[in-house]
Amino acid sequence: DSGVTQTPKHLITATGQRVTLRCSPRSGDLSVYWYQQSLDQGLQFLIQYYNGEERAKGNILERFSAQQFPDLHSELNLSSLELGDSALYFCASSVTGVDQPQHFGDGTRLSIL
Amino acid sequence: GDSVTQMEGPVTLSEEAFLTINCTYTATGYPSLFWYVQYPGEGLQLLLKATKADDKGSNKGFEATYRKETTSFHLEKGSVQVSDSAVYFCALITGNTGKLIFGQGTTLQVKP
Numbered sequence: 001d002s003g004v005t006q007t008p009k010h011l012i013t014a015t016g017q018r019v020t021l022r023c024s025p026r027s028g029d030l031s032v033y034w035y036q037q038s039l040d041q042g043l044q045f046l047i048q049y050y051n052g053e054e055r056a057k058g059n060i061l062e063r064f065s066a067q068q069f070p071d072l073h074s075e076l077n078l079s080s081l082e083l084g085d086s087a088l089y090f091c092a093s094s095v096t097g098v099d100q101p102q103h104f105g106d107g108t109r110l111s112i113l
Numbered sequence: 114g115d116s117v118t119q120m121e122g123p124v125t126l127s128e129e130a131f132l133t134i135n136c137t138y139t140a141t142g143y144p145s146l147f148w149y150v151q152y153p154g155e156g157l158q159l160l161l162k163a164t165k166a167d168d169k170g171s172n173k174g175f176e177a178t179y180r181k182e183t184t185s186f187h188l189e190k191g192s193v194q195v196s197d198s199a200v201y202f203c204a205l206i207t208g209n210t211g212k213l214i215f216g217q218g219t220t221l222q223v224k225p
Contacts, residue, residue, distance in 0.1 A: 002156060031211055043202065043215040056210035090156055092213075099145050099164070099206055102213060104156035 003027065006091050006105035014113050018079040021108045025072055025093030031055070032074040033094075033102060034066055038087040049074055050096075078110070086112045115140040117203050119216035126193055126223050134188040134219045136177075136203035144205040146170075146179055146186040147213070151200045160188075160201070193223045 003026035011019055025032050034046040045058035049068035060066075063081075068074045078085060088109050092102035120135040138144065145164045149157040161170030166181035175190045186203060203216040 002158070004156070033211060033213070035213075042217045043213075045212045045214070048211055056212050058212060092157075094211055096211075098209055098211060100211060101147070101159045101162060102211060103159070104149075106154075106156040 002103040002105060004091060004093050004103050004105035006089075006108050008108060009106065010109050010111070012111045012113060013081060015081055015083060017081050018077065019081065019110065021076040021078070021089055021091075021110075023074045023076070023091030023093075023105060025074070025091075026103055029093035029095055029103070030072065031094045031096060031100075032068055032072070033092040034060075034074070034076050035090040035092065036087045037090060037107070041087075043090075046076070081112050083112050086110055115144070115205060115207055115214050117205055117214055117216035119201075119203050119219050121219070122200075123220035123222055126221070128195055128223055128225050129192045130223075132188070132190040132193045132197075132221065134201055134203075134221070136186045136188065136216060138184050138186065138203075138205050140184075140205055140207050142207050144207040146177070147204045147206070148175070148177055148186070148188050149202045149204060149215075151202065151218070153199070157202065193221070195223045195225055197221060198223045 005024040031050045046060040048056040088107045092104045094100035147162045148160040161172040163170040163179035169178045
């Protein structure tokens, strides 16, 4: 058990819809990261937050947004969903935001029908 | 940009065989290097890490040495078990963020 909790584990929805994925980091970790894992793109970094502020951005689509709340949990919002958004979305956390091992949750599997 | 390249899989071995999974990287600056493992249906788990040249990371019988001259971080284990069957990811971090850049992953299947 990594201590990182992601909900829900599975999400099935239709094109054009909007979903929210939730992540609770390990106790004491200030930084949260979001990654997308798909068969064609592999594991891709989306975005990082540190203590409530955006720290780094990767190949995150404009239809996607995220935030980190004062209690340090984070949400990833995906809107206007397309078939290609079907993937496994991982959240990870670390103590600081720099050069630290990241601890991953079990992921949310998103299926777009 | 920074990138990580891993050997193609799947790799199929018999129990107690020697394992090598090759990993090379391209990076500006001096990255920290990691190996993560993903068991079926689970998230990624940190296996080992190395933060500077010639460092050797080790855990659970796995080892990898940070080779700056060859920009490599190959994963090795002397005797694999069926329970080692999983997908292995090589990754790096550079700069002042925690952005992990992953290789494409290598699937290891160990047969009894």
